[in-house]
Amino acid sequence: MTLEPTTAEGRAGLAAIRTEPAQALLAFDYDGTLAPIVPDPTQAVPRPEAIGALAELASYVGWVAVVTGRPAAVAVELAALDGVRGLEGLVVLGHYGLERWDAATGTVETAEAPPGLDRARAELPGLLAGLDLADADMEDKGLSVAVHVRRLGDADRALERLAGPLRELATVCGLVAEPGRRVIELRPPGTDKGRALRGLVVETGARAVGFAGDDLGDLAAFAEVERLRSEEGLAGLLVCSGSVEQTALCERADLVVDGPEGVAGFIKALVAELRRER
Numbered sequence: 001m002t003l004e005p006t007t008a009e010g011r012a013g014l015a016a017i018r019t020e021p022a023q024a025l026l027a028f029d030y031d032g033t034l035a036p037i038v039p040d041p042t043q044a045v046p047r048p049e050a051i052g053a054l055a056e057l058a059s060y061v062g063w064v065a066v067v068t069g070r071p072a073a074v075a076v077e078l079a080a081l082d083g084v085r086g087l088e089g090l091v092v093l094g095h096y097g098l099e100r101w102d103a104a105t106g107t108v109e110t111a112e113a114p115p116g117l118d119r120a121r122a123e124l125p126g127l128l129a130g131l132d133l134a135d136a137d138m139e140d141k142g143l144s145v146a147v148h149v150r151r152l153g154d155a156d157r158a159l160e161r162l163a164g165p166l167r168e169l170a171t172v173c174g175l176v177a178e179p180g181r182r183v184i185e186l187r188p189p190g191t192d193k194g195r196a197l198r199g200l201v202v203e204t205g206a207r208a209v210g211f212a213g214d215d216l217g218d219l220a221a222f223a224e225v226e227r228l229r230s231e232e233g234l235a236g237l238l239v240c241s242g243s244v245e246q247t248a249l250c251e252r253a254d255l256v257v258d259g260p261e262g263v264a265g266f267i268k269a270l271v272a273e274l275r276r277e278r
């Protein structure tokens with residue numbers, strides 16, 4: 001795989017990562033980006049080669065992070081990220097930045113559950129039954145609750161019918177409805193992947209930022225990289241993990257790859273380029 005961003009900003013971002021990797025932060029979404037999307041979200045596991053490539057990448061660049069809507073500990077456990085040689089400095093931001101796991105300490109910092117979450121949990125089964133969607137899968141994520149329609153007969157139609165009622169429920173519970181690939185999540189307001197990424201950039205002082213994602217929840221991180229480029233003079237590279245289910249990110253990406261396999265290929269190709277530069 002050769003790395004050829006299709007935009008001038010992306011080419012500048014890649015060049016900055018290659019020439020000064022120690023000043024670069026590379027951040028990755030989890031589901032649909034590092035790990036393939038599967039019918040049962042508790043089985044979403046990256047290929048071992050993807051984690052191996054990530055560990056190699058971490059030996060070249062300043063910082064590597066995972067930024068996910070999952071609870072941080074769940075992503076760490078699913079991908080077996082604890083104790084991986086080479087990933088001793090890894091940071092996993094969970095729940096769109098409300099949680100943080102540091103490989104250096106092996107501990108998770110988390111936020112208080114929002115007060116309206118119990119009400120959302122209690123009302124969801126009735127809401128789903130009322131829409132004749134009782135077969136949708138409810139996933140309790142601790143600080144949020146998600147409704148998955150992937151296993152329903154007509155998932156797209158189910159998602160359409162759920163969108164309005166779930167938005168209303170989120171509003172009365174003081175939550176926000178976060179749409180994704182065949183899922184809508186009711187989660188606390190006040191954070192998103194853009195703010196999470198910004199926090200890492202401020203903390204690290206990175207001068208170049210790469211971010212890879214696949215879904216609507218990643219748009220905020222894309223927007224933050226665009227802002228860092230245009231307003232703060234940072235270099236940035238936006239990678240879309242392409243899928244037939246979601247194309248919104250591809251239109252804004254500097255580089256589109258074919259799903260999690262393509263992301264692993266991207267990481268490997270970047271490692272190969274960094275190896276040549278060293």
Ligand SMILES: [Mg+2]
Pocket residue numbers: 029030031032033213214215
């Ligand atoms: Mg994703």
